[in-house]
Amino acid sequence: MTDTVLNSGGIPGRSVHTNDGARGRLARRYTAERRFKWLGAGAVAVAILLLGVLLSTIVVQAVPAFRANYLLLPVDLSEKNVDSARPENADYDAIVRDGLYRLLPGVTSRSEKRALRGIVSSASGFLLQRDVVAGSTLRGGATTVGIPLDDFADLYMKGLLAEKQTVIELAGAPSIAVDGGMALITNAPQILDAITARGAGRAGDDGGIRLSVKDPSFLVETGRLVLKIKTASAARTDATILHTVPMAGSKATQLRIVETPESQRKISDQEVAWLNDLQNRGAIESRWSELFLFSGASREPEIAGIWGAVVGSLLTLIVTLALAFPVGVGAAVYLEEFAPKNRWTQLIEVNINNLAAVPSIVFGLLGLAVFLNWFNLPRSAPVVGGFVLALMTLPTIIIAARASLRAVPLSVREAALGIGASRAQTVLHHVLPLAMPGIMTGTIIGMAQALGETAPLLMIGMVAFIVDIPGGFTDPATVLPVQIFMWADFPEPAFRHKTAGAILVLLAFLVLMNALAVILRRRFERRW
Amino acid sequence: MLDMSIANLDVAATPADTETSAQTVKISSREVDVFYGDKQALFSINLDVRENMVTALIGPSGCGKSTFLRCLNRMNDTIDICRVSGEIRLDGVDIHDPQIDVVELRARVGMVFQKPNPFPKSIYDNVAYGARIHGLARTKPELDEIVETSLQKAGLLGEVRDRLDEPGTGLSGGQQQRLCIARAIAVSPEVILMDEPCSALDPIATAKVEELISELRTNYTIVIVTHSMQQAARVSQRTAMFHLGILVEVNDTDRMFTNPDDERTRDYITGRYG
Numbered sequence: 043m044t045d046t047v048l049n050s051g052g053i054p055g056r057s058v059h060t061n062d063g064a065r066g067r068l069a070r071r072y073t074a075e076r077r078f079k080w081l082g083a084g085a086v087a088v089a090i091l092l093l094g095v096l097l098s099t100i101v102v103q104a105v106p107a108f109r110a111n112y113l114l115l116p117v118d119l120s121e122k123n124v125d126s127a128r129p130e131n132a133d134y135d136a137i138v139r140d141g142l143y144r145l146l147p148g149v150t151s152r153s154e155k156r157a158l159r160g161i162v163s164s165a166s167g168f169l170l171q172r173d174v175v176a177g178s179t180l181r182g183g184a185t186t187v188g189i190p191l192d193d194f195a196d197l198y199m200k201g202l203l204a205e206k207q208t209v210i211e212l213a214g215a216p217s218i219a220v221d222g223g224m225a226l227i228t229n230a231p232q233i234l235d236a237i238t239a240r241g242a243g244r245a246g247d248d249g250g251i252r253l254s255v256k257d258p259s260f261l262v263e264t265g266r267l268v269l270k271i272k273t274a275s276a277a278r279t280d281a282t283i284l285h286t287v288p289m290a291g292s293k294a295t296q297l298r299i300v301e302t303p304e305s306q307r308k309i310s311d312q313e314v315a316w317l318n319d320l321q322n323r324g325a326i327e328s329r330w331s332e333l334f335l336f337s338g339a340s341r342e343p344e345i346a347g348i349w350g351a352v353v354g355s356l357l358t359l360i361v362t363l364a365l366a367f368p369v370g371v372g373a374a375v376y377l378e379e380f381a382p383k384n385r386w387t388q389l390i391e392v393n394i395n396n397l398a399a400v401p402s403i404v405f406g407l408l409g410l411a412v413f414l415n416w417f418n419l420p421r422s423a424p425v426v427g428g429f430v431l432a433l434m435t436l437p438t439i440i441i442a443a444r445a446s447l448r449a450v451p452l453s454v455r456e457a458a459l460g461i462g463a464s465r466a467q468t469v470l471h472h473v474l475p476l477a478m479p480g481i482m483t484g485t486i487i488g489m490a491q492a493l494g495e496t497a498p499l500l501m502i503g504m505v506a507f508i509v510d511i512p513g514g515f516t517d518p519a520t521v522l523p524v525q526i527f528m529w530a531d532f533p534e535p536a537f538r539h540k541t542a543g544a545i546l547v548l549l550a551f552l553v554l555m556n557a558l559a560v561i562l563r564r565r566f567e568r569r570w
Numbered sequence: 571m572l573d574m575s576i577a578n579l580d581v582a583a584t585p586a587d588t589e590t591s592a593q594t595v596k597i598s599s600r601e602v603d604v605f606y607g608d609k610q611a612l613f614s615i616n617l618d619v620r621e622n623m624v625t626a627l628i629g630p631s632g633c634g635k636s637t638f639l640r641c642l643n644r645m646n647d648t649i650d651i652c653r654v655s656g657e658i659r660l661d662g663v664d665i666h667d668p669q670i671d672v673v674e675l676r677a678r679v680g681m682v683f684q685k686p687n688p689f690p691k692s693i694y695d696n697v698a699y700g701a702r703i704h705g706l707a708r709t710k711p712e713l714d715e716i717v718e719t720s721l722q723k724a725g726l727l728g729e730v731r732d733r734l735d736e737p738g739t740g741l742s743g744g745q746q747q748r749l750c751i752a753r754a755i756a757v758s759p760e761v762i763l764m765d766e767p768c769s770a771l772d773p774i775a776t777a778k779v780e781e782l783i784s785e786l787r788t789n790y791t792i793v794i795v796t797h798s799m800q801q802a803a804r805v806s807q808r809t810a811m812f813h814l815g816i817l818v819e820v821n822d823t824d825r826m827f828t829n830p831d832d833e834r835t836r837d838y839i840t841g842r843y844g
Contacts, residue, residue, distance in 0.1 A: 382650070383650055451687075453683065453685060453687035454687065454689065454690075455648070456645065456648075456681075456683060456687065457683065457687040457688070457689060457750070457753075458689070458699075459645065459648060459676065460643070460645065460676060460680065460681035460682075460683065460754070461676065461677070461680060461681075461699070461700040461703075461753060461754060461756075461757050462673050462674070462675075462676035462677035462680075462700065462703070462704060462757060463673075463699075463700075463703055464673050464703075467703055471699070471703075472689060476690065
């Protein structure tokens with residue numbers, strides 16, 4: 043190893059590895075390495091960013107779904123209304139109605155009464171009946187019960203509807219003269235300023251400004267009344283009485299401007315007035331929404347819950363796991379450990395790999411044709427959903443199981459065979475336990491895939507609208523992703539939050555499953 | 571079938587191990603050919619393994635000594651492309667005979683591998699496993715007894731007595747190999763096959779295992795594949811030299827290492843090739 047041997051370019055003392063060309067190549071190699079590293083780090087950063095955006099969007103959207111506003115309604119459950127022998131026969135809708143009228147006694151006209159009934163859920167009577175019959179609400183006298191607000195009222199209370207409001211204290215001493223349903227406000231120049239500042243309304247015949255439903259709403263609130271301004275001029279302001287506060291308090295007169303015109307929002311000025319009053323009186327309470335988490339599907343957003351879909355998903359996955367895991371592992375063990383390597387097993391292997399790539403809806407068609415039409419299994423049932431998803435999951439499990447069986451070192455097999463274990467004993471006592479962590483990882487991936495699958499279940503009728511929570515494997519049911527799919531389709535804005543909430547529940551389900559898998563893996567993992 | 575003709579030619583050159591001896595022949599092989607697919611790995615091997623002796627198989631890498639060893643307990647069955655023909659008799663009965671079960675055969679002919687391969691289980695379970703699957707112990711004390719005796723015989727008991735429930739994979743390399751020997755002994759085999767049992771061990775562990783082999787000889791028949799001439803000379807009584815799939819020479823170890831009959835053996839032993 044002398045210089046003369048390794049010399050390049052005839053420069054003494056500089057070998058092929060130390061001359062300028064080599065130095066340059068080395069520098070380029072390091073540059074390439076750094077570039078590669080940065081590209082990798084960049085990819086990870088982008089992925090984390092996108093995941094963060096996705097998750098935060100979902101969470102922000104979902105949070106309102108987990109809380110609900112309840113109206114604390116005084117109801118009369120005395121013997122007069124509820125026969126203690128047969129509490130289920132009472133007219134709970136009437137009880138709720140009476141409670142509402144008692145809460146807001148100023149409401150007298152038929153149309154106003156109908157509007158008032160609309161601020162609570164149309165299922166209020168049913169929910170009250172359920173609670174009374176179950177005994178969770180005490181019978182036999184006057185009491186206060188929490189009744190869920192109607193979805194729009196609920197959204198308003200959450201600040202998601204007509205959320206742009208401006209409140210101005212009216213300075214000076216505006217005088218208000220009430221005459222029937224009308225009111226005349228004088229000495230309040232700020233009102234006209236606010237209206238002209240927004241460019242609202244059209245000029246009337248008398249030089250004043252006339253407001254319509256297409257303009258922002260201008261409400262004057264005193265301790266006693268809520269007024270809605272119809273026309274305004276420098277001299278006088280005319281208004282209608284929206285609401286008379288039953289328990290008048292002393293309060294400065296203020297102007298509330300609801301910036302979204304009444305015609306463009308799903309809540310009327312009158313409802314705004316009622317809800318604000320009820321909230322001021324402490325009659326509205328925000329609670330964790332038990333209905334969302336623990337009730338079945340409904341067309342009414344305020345009482346629509348996720349539990350039916352959660353139970354449906356659970357039942358379906360139990361069937362899937364019970365079928366796909368043993369069959370998949372069994373097939374993998376046979377193919378890997380026992381089957382002769384010939385053309386038939388090769389054909390089977392190729393086909394299993396192909397099955398893994400078949401679009402899931404095809405499995406749904408197969409389920410429809412075979413399980414429903416041929417075997418006459420019940421429609422929309424978790425058992426059929428489980429079968430279909432098991433078919434879909436099988437190739438994943440088989441491929442993962444075969445890979446992890448193959449990864450078990452030959453030495454373990456030889457050790458067992460060498461002391462006279464039979465082939466089955468070798469596999470069951472040694473190879474399979476060592477392959478188990480890998481098999482379980484594959485199984486969890488398959489199950490997670492099955493949990494999020496919608497398309498094949500649509501084909502076998504699991505998209506049906508099912509209110510009852512399924513009690514067994516043959517009851518009609520739906521699953522979480524299908525529920526999300528359906529809710530995403532409903533027009534009510536409250537369902538938007540429900541959809542995001544359901545996605546969160548689905549993710550939580552998935553995380554729970556993965557956590558379980560990690561725990562099981564730890565249990566099975568062995569050093570070798 | 572060019573290979574076959576060459577093989578047949580070699581038969582004449584192969585010294586059949588037919589010397590009469592006072593010792594009983596435990597395993598006898600006649601005309602054993604082994605094929606991996608189309609490739610022939612062993613050509614007409616005729617070799618007798620004598621009872622209660624250590625027979626060493628030596629030869630350069632790839633000469634087929636491990637292949638031959640694996641024929642003796644039919645471990646080659648587990649390799650799909652491997653085909654064995656000829657006759658191998660254990661106590662006079664052909665091991666390929668349908669009346670010999672392969673599980674029974676492997677219980678009678680145990681094996682220790684090149685790389686220590688304890689099960690990823692406790693030391694106790696490693697040794698007890700064979701006894702359990704063969705139903706050698708009816709009660710727990712009987713099983714304890716078997717485990718203890720086997721570890722004792724393998725010279726490991728003193729080192730692991732108070733940690734039998736620790737994983738076998740946590741032992742040192744030499745201890746693991748002795749654990750594997752104990753595991754083989756626990757099944758009460760008649761023959762123990764050892765495939766380069768010391769190649770992954772340091773000299774001290776090797777010495778221990780060699781000492782153990784010498785002790786085991788009194789109760790078991792041992793066939794050992796080794797790359798170390800010195801080891802063959804130290805532990806064995808008979809030595810067989812393989813070269814390119816043929817059995818070149820088989821002889822008493824003393825004679826083999828002092829005055830071999832075959833030129834190739836002489837060259838190999840003196841380090842001229844291999």
